[in-house]
Amino acid sequence: MSAPNAQTHAETHAAHHHGHDHGAQAHAHGSLRGYLTGFVLSVVLTAIPFWLVMGDVLDSRQLTGFIVVAFAAVQIVVHMIYFLHMDTRSEEGWTMMALIFTIIVVVIALAGSLWVMYHLNTNTMPFHDMQQMRR
Amino acid sequence: MAMATPQSADGETPVFYLKEEHAHPEGGSTLLGFWLYLMSDCLIFACLFAIYGVLGTSYAAGPAPKDLFDLPLVAVNTAMLLLSSITYGLAMLAMAKGSVREVLIWLGVTGLFGLAFLGIELYEFAHLIHLGATPQRSAFLSAFFTLVGTHGLHVAFGILWLVTLMAQVGRFGLIEANRRRLTCLSMFWHFLDVIWIGVFTFVYLLGVLR
Numbered sequence: 001m002s003a004p005n006a007q008t009h010a011e012t013h014a015a016h017h018h019g020h021d022h023g024a025q026a027h028a029h030g031s032l033r034g035y036l037t038g039f040v041l042s043v044v045l046t047a048i049p050f051w052l053v054m055g056d057v058l059d060s061r062q063l064t065g066f067i068v069v070a071f072a073a074v075q076i077v078v079h080m081i082y083f084l085h086m087d088t089r090s091e092e093g094w095t096m097m098a099l100i101f102t103i104i105v106v107v108i109a110l111a112g113s114l115w116v117m118y119h120l121n122t123n124t125m126p127f128h129d130m131q132q133m134r135r
Numbered sequence: 136m137a138m139a140t141p142q143s144a145d146g147e148t149p150v151f152y153l154k155e156e157h158a159h160p161e162g163g164s165t166l167l168g169f170w171l172y173l174m175s176d177c178l179i180f181a182c183l184f185a186i187y188g189v190l191g192t193s194y195a196a197g198p199a200p201k202d203l204f205d206l207p208l209v210a211v212n213t214a215m216l217l218l219s220s221i222t223y224g225l226a227m228l229a230m231a232k233g234s235v236r237e238v239l240i241w242l243g244v245t246g247l248f249g250l251a252f253l254g255i256e257l258y259e260f261a262h263l264i265h266l267g268a269t270p271q272r273s274a275f276l277s278a279f280f281t282l283v284g285t286h287g288l289h290v291a292f293g294i295l296w297l298v299t300l301m302a303q304v305g306r307f308g309l310i311e312a313n314r315r316r317l318t319c320l321s322m323f324w325h326f327l328d329v330i331w332i333g334v335f336t337f338v339y340l341l342g343v344l345r
Contacts, residue, residue, distance in 0.1 A: 035224035042217055046335075050210050053340045065344055072336035076329055083220055083325040091167045102174040106181040113185035 030085050038082025045075040162315045169319045173326045176289075180330050183285055187278040187338065192345070195273035200342030203268055205259070209339045212255045213331065216290075219248030220328045227321050235308055238317070242301050245324070249294045256287050279338065286334055289327050296320055 049068040051057065058064045080086040080099075088096050191200075222245045229237035260280070263269075270280040300320060304313050 030224065030227065032225075032228055035221055035228070038224075039217070039221040042220075046210075046213055046217065046332075049336065049340055050206065050213075053344055054206050054210075061344055065341055068336055068340050068344070072332050075332050079220075079325060079329045079332070083224065083328070084322060091170070094167055095170045098171055098174050102177050105178060109178070109181045110185050110188065114188050117189040 030082070034082050034085075038078055041078045041082070042075055045071050045078065162312065165315055166318060166322075169322060173322060176326070177330075180282075180285070180333070183278075183282040184333060184337065187282050190274040190278040191338075191342070193274035195275075197273040197276065198266070198268050199275075200339070200345060203263055203266070204339050204343055205262075206339065206343060208255060208259060209335055212252055212259075213335050215248050215252040215255065216328050216331050219245045219252065220325055222248060223321055223324050227317065230309060230314060230317055233309055235304060238304055238309065239301055242297055242304070246294055246297050246301070249290055249297070253287060253290055253294070256283070260284075283334060283338065286327065286330055289323075289330075293320070293324055293327060296323070 049071045052064050052067060058067075086095065086099065090096075222241050226238050226241035226245060229241055263276075268276055270277045297320060300313070300316055303316065307313060
């Protein structure tokens with residue numbers, strides 16, 4: 001009962017290791033086409049925000065800022081895919097799991113810090129109280 | 136009959152585990168481990184970005200980003216890092232082909248772009264300090280020098296690692312261990328480029344826009 005079980009276990013393990021090695025190989029290399037695509041996309045995604053800010057193209061600063069941040073987000077994804085070769089298969093999905101976990105922690109740390117400190121600043125400003133007293 | 140299948144006190148059949156560990160190929164988990172290191176490094180940068188986000192407007196009546204930052208210089212710097220990313224990619228492709236000479240050439244070019252990036256950044260820092268915009272001047276400048284300086288320090292160590300690997304590849308060729316190391320440095324190098332996207336967007340572009 002236990003012997004054939006161990007056998008199949010070993011087999012699945014061997015297969016699993018084979019797949020794993022294959023994944024690592026694909027992860028390592030990439031292709032010329034992939035790198036060039038990533039490079040061209042990055043150049044475009046970098047040039048447009050610099051042009052928008054340096055050339056003072058748009059009237060609304062808020063809109064410019066929004067577009068610049070959006071371009072950065074897209075460029076980060078481009079780098080992840082074409083240069084870091086991120087996908088859901090490498091290392092059986094563990095790299096993607098680690099990445100998702102990190103993104104969650106980063107968002108909490110950034111949004112939380114900015115939110116808390118912004119309110120701390122506005123609520124403890126001395127001149128804020130004085131304005132209220134004047135009214 | 137009851138002795139043939141051992142049972143625990145509450146009547147459940149115990150589960151057996153493999154006593155002997157199966158073989159782990161050397162370095163089989165290095166890439167995942169290195170990725171986890173990069174993710175923890177990412178958290179360091181997240182903290183520094185958060186600090187910059189909180190303190191980035193505290194000028195202490197000193198200079199603001201608009202007075203200090205030279206965007207054309209930052210654009211050139213960004214180009215250096217981006218070019219070094221594509222040349223490192225070409226080194227990885229040469230590694231896949233197994234050509235030691237090409238790997239060394241592309242690594243060398245990558246290192247030169249990295250040095251150019253560092254040189255421009257150090258020039259910028261020297262210029263700012265010359266203007267009196269030192270890290271001690273205001274909270275904004277402290278946060279700026281810490282964030283951008285930490286990234287620059289990473290690039291400096293990346294170049295040191297790159298030179299070490301060039302010596303390794305030159306001496307031992309593209310052996311399995313060297314391929315693994317080159318792959319790790321590749322992840323490190325592209326990761327630094329990703330961090331730089333955040334730096335030039337949030338520190339320089341949004342700073343000048345403010």
